[in-house]
Amino acid sequence: MKAFLTATVAAIVIAIVAGFILKAENESATAAFTTTSARVSTN
Amino acid sequence: MLISATVLLRRVAAALLLGGVVAFANLTPAVAQQPANDAALMEALKGTLSGRVSIPDEKSALLQQPQGREWREMREGPVKSLGGWLLVAVVVGLCAFFAWRGRVRVEGGFAGRTMERFTPVERFTHWLTAVSFIVLGLSGLNMSFGRRLILPLIGPDAFASLTELGKWSHDYLSFAFVLGVFLMAVMWLRYNFFNALDAEWFKEGGGILKKGVHPPSSKFNAGQKILFWAVMLGALVQAVSGYMLMFPFYFADMAGMQLSLLVHAVSGILFVALILAHIYIGTLGMEGAFDAMGTGQVDVNWAREHHSLWAKEELGARAPGDD
Numbered sequence: 193m194k195a196f197l198t199a200t201v202a203a204i205v206i207a208i209v210a211g212f213i214l215k216a217e218n219e220s221a222t223a224a225f226t227t228t229s230a231r232v233s234t235n
Numbered sequence: 236m237l238i239s240a241t242v243l244l245r246r247v248a249a250a251l252l253l254g255g256v257v258a259f260a261n262l263t264p265a266v267a268q269q270p271a272n273d274a275a276l277m278e279a280l281k282g283t284l285s286g287r288v289s290i291p292d293e294k295s296a297l298l299q300q301p302q303g304r305e306w307r308e309m310r311e312g313p314v315k316s317l318g319g320w321l322l323v324a325v326v327v328g329l330c331a332f333f334a335w336r337g338r339v340r341v342e343g344g345f346a347g348r349t350m351e352r353f354t355p356v357e358r359f360t361h362w363l364t365a366v367s368f369i370v371l372g373l374s375g376l377n378m379s380f381g382r383r384l385i386l387p388l389i390g391p392d393a394f395a396s397l398t399e400l401g402k403w404s405h406d407y408l409s410f411a412f413v414l415g416v417f418l419m420a421v422m423w424l425r426y427n428f429f430n431a432l433d434a435e436w437f438k439e440g441g442g443i444l445k446k447g448v449h450p451p452s453s454k455f456n457a458g459q460k461i462l463f464w465a466v467m468l469g470a471l472v473q474a475v476s477g478y479m480l481m482f483p484f485y486f487a488d489m490a491g492m493q494l495s496l497l498v499h500a501v502s503g504i505l506f507v508a509l510i511l512a513h514i515y516i517g518t519l520g521m522e523g524a525f526d527a528m529g530t531g532q533v534d535v536n537w538a539r540e541h542h543s544l545w546a547k548e549e550l551g552a553r554a555p556g557d558d
Contacts, residue, residue, distance in 0.1 A: 193529070195355050199362035207367075207407035208416065214407075225292050 264323075294489065306493040311546060314497065315379055318504035322376075325508045329515045337520040339443050341537050348403060349532035351547055357422060361528050364415030367408040374401030379452045408483055409474070418469040423463060424455045433457035442541065443521070454545040462513055469506040 222231055281301060330431040353361070377385060377398060386394045432450075434470040436442070436457040439450035450456075455463065476499035479486050487495060517524050538546035 193533070195358035196362045196366075199359050200366050201409060202359070203363055203411040206411040207395070209403070210410040211407045224273045225290055225295075227289070227291060230290070 237299065241458065247375065276558065294484065300489070302490060302493065306497065309497060314500050314504075319380060321504060322511070325376040325511050329520075330486055330514065333515075333519065336443065338519065341523050341534060341540060342447065343533045343540065344534040345523070346536040348535045349526075350535055350538055350546070351436070351531055352533040352538070353531050355413055355531065358528055358531055360422060362419040364419060365417060367412035368510065370404050370408050371412055372503070372510070374405040375500075375503050376507065377401050379504075406451075409477055409481075413470065413474050415464065420467060422443055423455070427460045427463040429457070429460060433460065443516075449540045451544050451545065452542045453548075455543060456542065458516075462509070465509055469502060469509070472502045476502070 265317075280299060282477050283300045284298045284302075286296050286298065378401070381394065381398060385397070389397070432452065433456075436450040436452060437447050441456065441458050442448045442450050476495040479491065479495040480499060483492060517528065521541075524541075527533050535546065535550070538549070
């Protein structure tokens with residue numbers, strides 16, 4: 193039971209960390225699909 | 236210049252509609268014209284339709300391609316129908332097997348003494364892989380079958396929330412799953428090479444088809460070795476195809492993306508079918524088996540019946556009176 197709970201918590205932590213890293217690295221649609229001259233938003 | 240492709244499409248459609256109207260206006264009722272025009276339009280669009288764009292995403296210049304339609308038909312047709320029926324067949328087959336064979340009991344009865352089957356690290360690795368796989372499997376099945384099976388039950392709002400949560404979980408839990416499989420490979424690879432004993436195990440039906448039959452087995456029997464290699468191969472295919480989908484067009488073009496999705500869906504369904512059988516034999520199908528991953532301790536008689544060589548080795552290594 194302890195191994196199961198530890199593994200579950202570990203899986204959630206790994207997923208959250210992966211989510212943060214991928215979100216930080218992800219290119220926004222604004223940047224991906226427009227040229228700089230066509231961007232209204234600076235996000 | 237995406238607009239030019241759209242305008243081109245509209246012009247083609249308008250020309251076909253106009254042609255249809257002129258040709259059939261006096262011959263057929265208005266209602267009957269639409270299917271004929273749709274068919275003509277689809278015929279005209281059979282080839283690749285592409286234009287020119289000035290935005291960074293050059294792929295958007297491709298408006299439609301025949302391979303895309305074939306891919307969609309394959310995914311919505313055989314992949315979903317055959318895959319769905321395969322999973323149903325596996326569940327029905329396991330139920331039928333259970334009805335016929337019943338639970339595989341410890342025939343010598345529980346000895347009341349236990350021995351360590353898996354260490355805490357091994358069990359952690361197993362559950363890390365298992366927990367993430369269950370979420371990956373359920374969220375993946377929801378992506379394939381949810382719109383047909385779950386949407387009518389819970390409505391569009393709840394289904395949208397569920398699917399969005401499942402999509403993010405599917406993406407991010409994949410890393411825990413891959414890590415778990417990697418650790419399994421490191422820990423268990425040396426036990427999973429096939430040898431002459433495995434042929435005997437197969438000849439005896441793994442000892443689960445008939446009562447009183449217990450083919451000799453080491454730490455892992457031939458069935459578990461097959462499972463091990465299937466998980467390794469399945470995880471590799473799932474990871475490669477899955478990360479190609481997670482990072483669209485980084486590693487593959489449009490055709491590669493379509494192929495990745497088909498491979499991911501087909502291998503995913505096969506993987507789920509395999510793991511259903513594993514879950515069955517590890518829980519309901521065999522008495523005492525769950526303890527191996529539950530507490531890590533198995534009954535000595537269970538070990539002697541199902542993994543006799545491993546039990547002999549382990550018990551022989553113990554100091555007298557240890558068990």
